[in-house]
Amino acid sequence: MRYEFKLPDIGEGLHEAEIVRWFIQEGDEVAADQPIAEIQTDKAMVEMTTPVAGKVVALAGPEGTTVKVGEPLIIVDQQQSAGYENASEKSKTGQPKKRVIAAPSVRKRAREMGVPIEEVEGTGEGGRVTFADLERYAKERESASKEAAPALEAAESKTDRRHETAANEERIPIRGLRKKIAEKMVKSAYTAPHVTGMDEIDVTKLVEIRTSLAKQLEAEAIKLTYLPFVIKAVTRALKEHPIFNATIDEETSEIVLKKECHIGIATATKEGLVVPVIKHADRKSVRELAVEIAELSEKAHRHTLRIDELQGSTFTITNTGANGGWFATPIINYPEVAILGVHAIKRKPVVIGEEIVVRDMMGMSLTFDHRVIDGEPAGRFMRMVARILEHPEQLLLDVR
Amino acid sequence: MFDQSQLQFEMIQLLDENGNGDEKELASFSDEFLVTLYRWMRKARVIDERLLKMQRQGRIGTYAPFSGQEAAQIGSVLALEKDDWIFPTYREIAACLAHGLPLAQIFRYVRGHLSGGRTPEHLNIFPIQIIIGAQTLHATGCAWATKLKGETQVSVCYFGDGATSQGDFHEALNFASVYQVPVIFFCQNNQYAISVPVHRQTASRTIAQKAVAYGMKGVLVDGNDALAVYKTMKKAVDAARNGEGPILIEALTYRLGPHTTSDDPTKYRNAEEAEQWRSKKDPLRRLRVLLERRGIWTEEKEEAWVAQVNDEVTAAYEEAAADETGSIVDAFNYVYGKPSKLLQEQQEDARRKRKQEVK
Numbered sequence: 106m107r108y109e110f111k112l113p114d115i116g117e118g119l120h121e122a123e124i125v126r127w128f129i130q131e132g133d134e135v136a137a138d139q140p141i142a143e144i145q146t147d148k149a150m151v152e153m154t155t156p157v158a159g160k161v162v163a164l165a166g167p168e169g170t171t172v173k174v175g176e177p178l179i180i181v182d183q184q185q186s187a188g189y190e191n192a193s194e195k196s197k198t199g200q201p202k203k204r205v206i207a208a209p210s211v212r213k214r215a216r217e218m219g220v221p222i223e224e225v226e227g228t229g230e231g232g233r234v235t236f237a238d239l240e241r242y243a244k245e246r247e248s249a250s251k252e253a254a255p256a257l258e259a260a261e262s263k264t265d266r267r268h269e270t271a272a273n274e275e276r277i278p279i280r281g282l283r284k285k286i287a288e289k290m291v292k293s294a295y296t297a298p299h300v301t302g303m304d305e306i307d308v309t310k311l312v313e314i315r316t317s318l319a320k321q322l323e324a325e326a327i328k329l330t331y332l333p334f335v336i337k338a339v340t341r342a343l344k345e346h347p348i349f350n351a352t353i354d355e356e357t358s359e360i361v362l363k364k365e366c367h368i369g370i371a372t373a374t375k376e377g378l379v380v381p382v383i384k385h386a387d388r389k390s391v392r393e394l395a396v397e398i399a400e401l402s403e404k405a406h407r408h409t410l411r412i413d414e415l416q417g418s419t420f421t422i423t424n425t426g427a428n429g430g431w432f433a434t435p436i437i438n439y440p441e442v443a444i445l446g447v448h449a450i451k452r453k454p455v456v457i458g459e460e461i462v463v464r465d466m467m468g469m470s471l472t473f474d475h476r477v478i479d480g481e482p483a484g485r486f487m488r489m490v491a492r493i494l495e496h497p498e499q500l501l502l503d504v505r
Numbered sequence: 506m507f508d509q510s511q512l513q514f515e516m517i518q519l520l521d522e523n524g525n526g527d528e529k530e531l532a533s534f535s536d537e538f539l540v541t542l543y544r545w546m547r548k549a550r551v552i553d554e555r556l557l558k559m560q561r562q563g564r565i566g567t568y569a570p571f572s573g574q575e576a577a578q579i580g581s582v583l584a585l586e587k588d589d590w591i592f593p594t595y596r597e598i599a600a601c602l603a604h605g606l607p608l609a610q611i612f613r614y615v616r617g618h619l620s621g622g623r624t625p626e627h628l629n630i631f632p633i634q635i636i637i638g639a640q641t642l643h644a645t646g647c648a649w650a651t652k653l654k655g656e657t658q659v660s661v662c663y664f665g666d667g668a669t670s671q672g673d674f675h676e677a678l679n680f681a682s683v684y685q686v687p688v689i690f691f692c693q694n695n696q697y698a699i700s701v702p703v704h705r706q707t708a709s710r711t712i713a714q715k716a717v718a719y720g721m722k723g724v725l726v727d728g729n730d731a732l733a734v735y736k737t738m739k740k741a742v743d744a745a746r747n748g749e750g751p752i753l754i755e756a757l758t759y760r761l762g763p764h765t766t767s768d769d770p771t772k773y774r775n776a777e778e779a780e781q782w783r784s785k786k787d788p789l790r791r792l793r794v795l796l797e798r799r800g801i802w803t804e805e806k807e808e809a810w811v812a813q814v815n816d817e818v819t820a821a822y823e824e825a826a827a828d829e830t831g832s833i834v835d836a837f838n839y840v841y842g843k844p845s846k847l848l849q850e851q852q853e854d855a856r857r858k859r860k861q862e863v864k
Contacts, residue, residue: 116767149763149772151561154558156563208779213776229784233784
């Protein structure tokens with residue numbers, strides 16, 4: 106009989122958990138109550154045990170996989186069950202991976218030290234691995250690696266790198282959000298041929314308008330940044346240049362022009378980059394955009410964004426802010442076809458007519474997928490965005 | 506001016522961390538008693554570990570593990586008469602079992618069955634208290650009642666270090682001492698109230714010394730030394746039964762696991778500290794050393810006992826799991842002997858909502 110062990114709500118109101126480490130693999134015989142995995146919930150690192158005995162026929166995924174509450178963590182074939190007592194006997198002898206007895210805190214420390222805990226001999230009660238055992242193992246390992254012949258070291262260096270460098274390095278596993286970001290960036294950068302165009306824009310007028318409006322909105326406790334104006338300019342330009350409001354369908358080799366305009370806003374959080382989405386950004390006023398940006402940003406920092414608030418963008422803007430440099434080469438939020446970077450605003454001397462004057466200048470970068478967009482249309486798109494930001498009063502023309 | 510440094514509460518200990526102690530003192534405990542004591546403690550540990558696993562398997566609800574506090578709970582309960590009253594909190598599963606609560610009933614409680622809150626008729630165990638410190642008043646009231654009725658039972662109130670910051674605790678101690686009622690306030694100082702360490706909980710050097718303020722006796726005992734706990738409790742209960750008034754016992758111990766299954770103690774406790782209590786200071790270990798030295802316990806006996814308890818746990822779980830959990834509609838029947846009008850209305854409301862849900 107197939108038994109699906111579904112991830113229960115082991116906290117109070119838990120939604121999902123990440124598999125940090127498997128103690129078993131597919132094909133293993135497990136006994137009831139045998140530890141199978143360590144998982145990380147939003148509250149704690151937790152050791153999971155299987156409620157039934159049998160043969161493991163499927164795991165939820167590799168380490169690092171996020172499992173939702175109610176989804177199967179493992180699937181066990183109970184027909185081949187060895188029962189409570191027998192299976193635990195078997196696990197002592199026949200297990201490919203040794204069952205380690207150790208407190209979660211010790212396991213955690215082992216991971217931090219880069220020590221494979223199943224190789225550590227436990228001297229605690231019933232073979233329990235203790236902190237002292239970890240220290241001893243690490244010391245032995247260090248002296249062993251020192252004594253080893255250089256040739257041997259070189260030969261082993263690839264497979265055993267973790268062991269030898271543990272002392273002078275810190276190794277941080279790429280997991281969770283970081284892993285997702287990494288995967289997305291690789292997919293984008295190695296799929297779409299990226300070209301970035303750059304320009305600087307005279308935003309002196311915009312600075313004036315923003316400063317004045319921001320003061321007026323202060324009374325309503327609304328924080329007005331430059332971003333709502335950038336979004337207005339971009340959505341206006343997207344209407345004229347629909348090829349930028351598109352995605353690529355690789356399977357059918359088609360460009361999918363999007364009829365709706367949902368703008369992704371690249372947002373930095375402590376854990377990494379997330380891109381909440383402003384739906385129908387073209388239909389929203391500067392005030393509405395300001396409020397929504399503040400809400401999404403707040404949610405991003407508290408990790409309370411819903412999945413639908415992170416999906417469906419058709420074009421993405423990344424605002425690197427005052428400290429982010431003058432230009433950048435943003436990576437496209439794949440499968441979109443372009444991304445706009447807006448950067449610091451600086452007081453700079455510029456030539457107007459025959460005179461050198463001081464103006465507020467802003468750097469801007471547009472990365473586009475050269476498979477579907479050429480340099481010429483990209484230049485026109487940038488000019489249009491620039492023109493609106495240089496003459497923000499143009500936005501009045503579209504107010505209904 | 507009087508300073509607390511002038512108070513000396515020496516911690517009573519009969520069995521040190523290595524299972525050694527004054528031979529004459531230790532000889533006063535019979536082999537039979539020692540084995541019973543140890544079996545209970547080992548049984549409690551096995552049950553606690555199984556319950557924790559079962560929570561992770563989604564078989565029971567939120568659970569508050571007690572591992573590490575077996576000596577304090579079992580040692581104190583075994584010093585009681587069968588009809589003495591105990592007032593447990595959610596962490597006193599071991600104390601409840603040793604005082605006679607069937608294991609299946611524990612399962613009904615942790616699975617959230619309505620019947621899980623009920624104590625079988627013949628047992629003097631108050632319902633498990635979740636409100637921190639509230640049971641100190643219930644115990645005082647119960648002890649007062651037994652005194653007024655001329656009965657001989659002693660009331661034993663269990664609580665933790667965190668509860669000593671509650672107003673209820675101070676009211677209960679004051680009242681109990683003024684009226685000289687037969688109640689034992691048994692504080693398991695496991696050193697953390699969820700994440701608050703005891704030195705942030707109270708500026709007193711000991712919890713035991715708080716008794717002095719209320720004019721009652723206070724005792725500090727090594728809560729991981731089952732023999733010291735038993736002896737201290739026995740003396741206290743005898744005194745209370747003799748009409749000598751209430752006593753505050755502080756049993757210094759340590760919770761090895763999380764506060765509840767929703768807690769991660771590694772966030773607020775030093776890993777080395779926890780490991781020390783888990784290995785060197787473990788309450789089961791030192792007693793087992795003594796038993797083995799006396800030749801009354803072996804590895805074979807241990808294995809057989811653990812296997813037997815495991816079977817018992819499985820059987821008790823299955824017994825409870827086969828029961829009806831009871832619905833929200835039934836819950837109203839257990840509030841008052843005779844339900845009030847308001848309660849009946851609420852029950853009707855619940856019944857209607859329930860029907861809608863079923864549809």
